[in-house]
Amino acid sequence: MTDKKHKNIFVQGAVSSAFIADSIQKHSTKTTIGAHSIFLGQVRSDIINNRKVVAIDYTTYEELALEKMHEIREGIFAKYPLTCMHIYHSLGIVVAGEMCLFVFTSAVHRKEAIDACEEVVELIKKELPIWGKEIFEDDTHQWKENKL
Amino acid sequence: MTDKKHKNIFVQGAVSSAFIADSIQKHSTKTTIGAHSIFLGQVRSDIINNRKVVAIDYTTYEELALEKMHEIREGIFAKYPLTCMHIYHSLGIVVAGEMCLFVFTSAVHRKEAIDACEEVVELIKKELPIWGKEIFEDDTHQWKENKL
């Protein structure tokens, strides 16, 4: 099943704005693209039972996640006429205010780029085996659970 | 009517990826934000009757555009619980592959950010008095018209 090598989506630590800018810039040579849709997930410093989240520590079951991501990618490309799609998710510590998810879809027209981006974000949250441990300022923690 | 000073959305020439990165970076101090949605419009080098678009030259009726944009902004903030929203549109020459529109919405949760971003893009295309003159490689041109 994992004979085929799947594209990696994981990056260690936060996704930086410089990295995002670089990804955007790379598309300036693809002049059939008319629309880009980008989703960025940012770590919130929620207050939970009077404790403030200072960071999230992300772990994954990488083999399953990349297999699943490959399926999602194939499904999206079959459904929408995209020019390209790039996905990055953090592993390890991402402090509040930093980015943990970067989904980037591009197409000739806006509708496809926007719809595909939204759908991919939903699928990532629902189907990728990734776990976020919310770390509070007093060094205690709790395990995050996505609302779907 | 234009007594109140409206936020300017126009920038001369293309929106650069460095500018976009800077806008994103500025939000790292707003730690209640959990989701950003970004739309980027990129100038396509369409082939129209065998002529290739090399750039679009944008003009506007600025007073009316900023008044209209102000109305759109008020409507969106009334409808969606956004943390913030930033909009930039190019004036003048934007060459193919460069960005002419940057819509950036941020919210606590993804749904609001994504829905607001999409709605703003539609309203900008439909309601803002902006005109794009598609310039071909042989220096001829035609006036673009948005499909709605």
Add this chain to the structure above:
Amino acid sequence: MQVTIITFGQIAELFCGKITLENVHDTDSLQQRLVEQYPALVNIKYAIAVDKKLVSGNVAISETSSIALLPPFSGG
């Protein structure tokens, strides 16, 4: 009454800028004068803005009104 009209996009290109019209008191008479004096406009869709507001229906025009002809938008 004489009014001056500002134009944009392909309409501005067609007329090299501003248009001046006589005997205009409302947007209906404005459109009538335009058809008579600028037959090329027949093939162009446009909206009319008076005092920086898009108008629908017939709207009165005074000498101090700011009037604009807006061809189809193509921002974004």
Add this chain to the structure above:
Amino acid sequence: MQVTIITFGQIAELFCGKITLENVHDTDSLQQRLVEQYPALVNIKYAIAVDKKLVSGNVAISETSSIALLPPFSGG
């Protein structure tokens, strides 16, 4: 037959990593053994993956199967 189970998230935290169970031949017997030997799991929702595929219903397990317990996801 003995199987080794890898765990993630709060389940990994609870069990300090891998779990080994005896007399497991399918995912039904796996869940039965888990309830008996790890009562703390009763309060945690989890999915089972066999050979890197999420399973639903009862699925056979061999000694070479790679088995994983996956608590609710929270990526993104």
